[in-house]
Amino acid sequence: MANWWPGDLIRIYQAMPNAIGLWGTQVGNIPAMFYGELLLAGFVLGLCNPGFCKLPIIAWALHNDPAPRTLFNWLLRGWGLQCGFLVLVFCRLGFLAKVSLDTLLWYSAFFNYICYIATLVVALLLVSDGWRLTRNSAIQPRNLQLPLIFALGFYLPGQISWMVIIGWEYDDALLQWLLLAPVMVGILCAYFLTGAIAYGVRHLVGEAGCRTWRGHIALFIGMVVLCIAVNTIVRIVIRLVS
Structure with a gap:
């Protein structure tokens, strides 16, 4: 699912010229099922694809034991930052x-570098x-x-960035961002489900048991996240140097 759905997400958006030919550019002509497909694709992308900070979310819930309301409030704020930075980079307003x-892709990469550094800090x-x-x-x-x-808010997934870039071909900003909205709602649902899974484990x-095994759980998750973060940063450094 992690390999198939994110690719399908791009193919759904690339199919929009044919869809526009069928429905027109009027928002009201787009069937609700298409929005549902985008929402489901965003949900599976956020839940199954690596790089969406799922282990750090579980680590925070198990390590610091925040109240459920606090956890979900801060997940919502991190997702809001992600949406805000996505719009800031790709809205094509002003300068x-x-x-x-x-x-623009370099700006997106810079935001992702901040995410990777924050993930490395979480692991350490x-x-x-x-x-x-x-x-x-x-x-x-x-x-x-x-x-x-920081890891949640500064992460601008490549699949989402390319969806917005492909959307420029339609020259309809409202339609472009309106089609992106269900994908981001799906990602938020994936974050909330991850938090619910963490509390289910707890x-x-x-x-x-959590107090007894807190150190071992933190060490295990920290080592896994550290390996992922170091691997990502090494690949970035090699790409920049080469």
């Missing part, structure tokens, strides 16, 4: 109207806390909230 496509904090907690379970774990929000393990 950005004359910026080349390559420059988890590994450090995991090591300390396995030796002394009484210490206070560090709060992962701020780097997690309920399954129990409060006493």
